[in-house]
Amino acid sequence: MAVYTEVSEREAGALLQALGLGELQALRGIEGGIENTNYFVTSSAGEWVLTLFERLTHAQLPFYLHLMKHLAQHGVPVPEPQAKPEGARIPAGEDDILHTVCGKPAALVNRLRGKSELNPGRAHCAAVGDMLARAHLASRSFDRRQPNLRGLAWWNETAPAVLPHLDESQAALLRAELAYQNHVAAGSAYAALPRGAVHADLFRDNVMFAGTPEQPELTGFFDFYFAGVDSWLFDLAVTLNDWAVDLPTGATDAPRTRALLDAYQAVRPLTDAERRLLPAMLRAGALRFWISRLWDFYLPRSASLLTPHDPRHFERVLRQRVAAPLALP
Known part of the structure; x- marks a missing residue:
């Protein structure tokens, strides 16, 4: 259940009115998600998703929301935060696309x-x-x-907390991979990687499709709340580690990998430094999610209402990435 804060029809209707988005016709809580309260909202002007942020603060949210707004305005299909009308009064702590509902920071985006x-195929990838x-x-x-808050600094900080819960083989793998990633990050090739804002969590459940399996239409990326500035190669590696692996074994799925990489490079060809470091970043992406799943599994937050993901999946992916590095032609 992802409705931690009850929103009344009066409160939802007041937000729609303030944003000039018509009259409320329906309000339905969304079951699912992890940390935030989510509602489907239907108004006379369209279909929307209302999110109340239960952990992120007004001060933390502008980076994520304005990134979504920026991408939407540049033709990337993402949920676009709806803005207050020009000239409207902006209360303290808010901005044009960051609002307050039931005392919580909130955003309203198109559905x-x-x-x-x-179960993606090559066309989806x-x-x-x-x-x-x-x-x-x-x-x-x-x-x-804003830096990637789940990047290398967080891995170094979090690893000592999860190591006591691992067996000898797992602990050896974690220590060795963390040392390797620190070594990579200190090198000149890593410093040369192109950088910018990244999604950093573009898994299968954060992308929407319409159309058919043979001819899918990608209708949007969503859930940008792990976004930050990092190397684009790391973002690509995280994506490959979910979309183009065999889930039971963690092994590379070659046809899906090729489909995703070819399509990516048709738009933005990888630099020489990126091609050289892709195997290392695939390992980095696996390490990031192995550590975070270990942390969620062994040190869960008391407020968490969902069963944590099995950390062994990304342990398998990491072992596969170490044993069989991806070779680019």
């Missing part, structure tokens, strides 16, 4: 068409690769800055 594809490259190019002109 995407379609559904997530949890190609569509994701194409749009991810377009999002990276669009982020070049995004001027807000």
Whole structure:
């Protein structure tokens, strides 16, 4: 259940009125998600998703919301935060697209068409690769800055907390991979990687499709609340580690990998440094999610209402990425 704060029809209607989005026709809580309260909202002007942020603050949210707004305005299909009318009074702590509902920071975005594809084929992977490259190019002109808060510094900080819960083989793998990633990050090739705002969590359940399995239409990326500034290669690696692996084993799925990479590079060809470091970044992406799932599994927050993901999946992906590095032609 992802309705932690009850929103009344009066409160939802008041927000719609303040944003000039018509009269409320329906309000329905969304079951699912992890940390935020979500509602489907129907008004006389369209279909929307209302999110109340239960952990992120008014001060933390502008980077994420303005990134979504920027991408939407540059032709990337993402939920676009709806703005207050020009000249409207902006209360303290808010801005034009950050609002307050029931005392919580809130955003209202357009509802995407379609559904997530949890068993993607090559056509889905190609569509994701194409749009991810377009999002990276669009982020070049995004001027807000926030580091990837789940990047290398967080891995170094969090690893000691999860190590006591691992067996000897797992602990050895974690220590060795963390040392390797620190070594990579200190090198000149890593420093040369193109950077910008990244999604950093573009898994299968964060993309929507319409159309058919043979001819899918990618209708949007969503859930940008792990976004930050990092290398675009890391973002690509995180995406490949979910869309183009065999879930039971963690092994590379070669046809889906090729489809995603070819489509990405048709829009934004990888630099020499990126081609050289893709195997290392695939390992980095697996390490990031192995550590975070270990953390969620062994050190869960008391407020969490969902069963944490099994961390062994990304342990398998990491072992596969170490044993069989991806070779680009």
